[in-house]
Amino acid sequence: MLLRDVEYAKPASLPDALSALAAHDGARALAGGQTLINVMKARAASPDVLVDLNGLEELKGIELAGDGTLTIGAMTTYSELMESAEAKARPILAEVVSTIADVQVRNRGTVGGNVCANDPTNHLPPLMAAVGARFTIAGGSGEREVTAEDFFLGVYLTAVGPGELLTKIAIPAGKHDGFAAITLGVDGTCIANAAASLNGSLRVALGCVDAVPVVLQPASTEEDAVRAAVHAANLDPPSDVHASAEYRTHLAEVLAVRAARQAQENA
Amino acid sequence: MSDHSITVTVNGVEYEREVEARKLLIHFVRDDLDLTGSHIGCDTGNCGACSMIVDGTLVKSCMMLAVQADGATVETVEGLADGDELTPLQQSFSEHHALQCGYCTPGMLISATALLRANPSPSEEEIRKALQGNICRCTGYWNIFEAVKAVAK
Numbered sequence: 001m002l003l004r005d006v007e008y009a010k011p012a013s014l015p016d017a018l019s020a021l022a023a024h025d026g027a028r029a030l031a032g033g034q035t036l037i038n039v040m041k042a043r044a045a046s047p048d049v050l051v052d053l054n055g056l057e058e059l060k061g062i063e064l065a066g067d068g069t070l071t072i073g074a075m076t077t078y079s080e081l082m083e084s085a086e087a088k089a090r091p092i093l094a095e096v097v098s099t100i101a102d103v104q105v106r107n108r109g110t111v112g113g114n115v116c117a118n119d120p121t122n123h124l125p126p127l128m129a130a131v132g133a134r135f136t137i138a139g140g141s142g143e144r145e146v147t148a149e150d151f152f153l154g155v156y157l158t159a160v161g162p163g164e165l166l167t168k169i170a171i172p173a174g175k176h177d178g179f180a181a182i183t184l185g186v187d188g189t190c191i192a193n194a195a196a197s198l199n200g201s202l203r204v205a206l207g208c209v210d211a212v213p214v215v216l217q218p219a220s221t222e223e224d225a226v227r228a229a230v231h232a233a234n235l236d237p238p239s240d241v242h243a244s245a246e247y248r249t250h251l252a253e254v255l256a257v258r259a260a261r262q263a264q265e266n267a
Numbered sequence: 268m269s270d271h272s273i274t275v276t277v278n279g280v281e282y283e284r285e286v287e288a289r290k291l292l293i294h295f296v297r298d299d300l301d302l303t304g305s306h307i308g309c310d311t312g313n314c315g316a317c318s319m320i321v322d323g324t325l326v327k328s329c330m331m332l333a334v335q336a337d338g339a340t341v342e343t344v345e346g347l348a349d350g351d352e353l354t355p356l357q358q359s360f361s362e363h364h365a366l367q368c369g370y371c372t373p374g375m376l377i378s379a380t381a382l383l384r385a386n387p388s389p390s391e392e393e394i395r396k397a398l399q400g401n402i403c404r405c406t407g408y409w410n411i412f413e414a415v416k417a418v419a420k
Contacts (some may be wrong), residue, residue, distance in 0.1 A: 001310050001329075003290070007269045008288030008334050037291070037330045038312055050288065052335060082410025103378065104318055104327040187399065 001041040010052040022163035024049045031113035062086045074112025074166045092177035098135025121190045126207035130195035139164040152212040174199035178262025180255040192251035196259035209237035221264040272311045273337035278346030286333045293317040295333035304344040315401030318374040324379035344373035363414035367405035379415045391392045
């Protein structure tokens with residue numbers, strides 16, 4: 001498919017990338033391209049300028065701090081995360097990204113691209129919400145850090161504004177996590193998913209049922225408590241060709257129970 | 268119109284070309300370099316017929332711009348055999364009847380080549396996972412799997 005005509009820039013530094021994004025209203029960051037290039041084919045996105053982030057070394061890599069905090073560069077690919085020794089400090093991360101699409105997509109698709117796309121059916125938004133990730137956003141006037149609650153704002157919409165970039169994601173230490181999804185085929189698009197984290201109190205984040213992850217705090221990992229928390233959320237998910245709203249609500253409850261159970265078993 | 272001058276080494280041959288930024292790598296390789304072994308199946312990143320190895324990494328070339336391959340080393344199915352001498356993997360595909368219409372075969376060979384390079388002794392599960400991004404509508408996958416398994420050490 002021939003894309004609409006587009007300009008291309010590959011900045012070598014973060015300040016240059018921010019300048020390039022700020023210089024054009026129609027500029028858009030190109031991370032792994034595993035979503036963006038396809039939506040450009042479909043003309044669902046038609047940027048005038050692509051600012052390729054693949055030359056930005058400062059956006060790559062995974063660091064593990066002394067207190068167990070993982071810092072993942074936004075341009076880290078899924079494959080790099082799966083192979084990272086540091087990322088084993090939070091095993092659920094590699095476990096979940098290993099179920100995204102296929103080898104080729106995981107080799108180019110990035111953690112930052114996944115969360116910035118904020119497609120409600122993506123795996124990482126609910127996972128990041130459950131584990132208490134913090135997102136660093138850089139812009140012309142400096143950096144700021146936001147929580148998952150403040151990062152995911154709507155369908156395809158995040159706190160990263162025009163002329164800004166997500167640079168890294170910080171994830172606190174913890175191993176007591178779970179994730180469950182019902183997908184289209186093995187490792188396909190999620191129809192519903194749920195992430196759970198039992199580090200301190202239990203936090204469950206539901207994906208695919210609203211514009212942003214729905215975060216719940218069940219009283220315990222007991223099945224009844226988790227089901228009660230999902231009921232109390234009064235979910236009103238969309239219906240589509242894959243699942244009715246009623247079925248998606250049912251799946252959200254079942255998957256929340258499974259994710260919480262896995263978090264409990266990993267505790 | 269946004270033209271960029273790029274230098275790409277494909278199967279050991281260096282090419283210098285002008286490309287529009289909007290040109291996908293698969294179109295550059297097929298149309299500009301006339302290397303038509305790599306196929307376009309779905310053009311949505313699902314089927315894997317366009318799989319190539321770029322700087323040692325397996326990718327789907329319909330989800331990468333040609334301009335992004337500037338300075339890169341690209342491997343396609345044409346680079347596998349040495350003249351008429353097939354690689355052991357290609358020979359194994361032939362012996363195991365791992366292709367019928369052959370449309371997916373270039374991508375299958377490239378994906379399996381990438382797997383065996385990184386992991387010469389893959390388990391059955393690892394072979395299946397490695398070929399997950401390549402769709403075949405003829406064989407039911409079994410003979411492809413057997414062909415790869417036969418050359419795994």
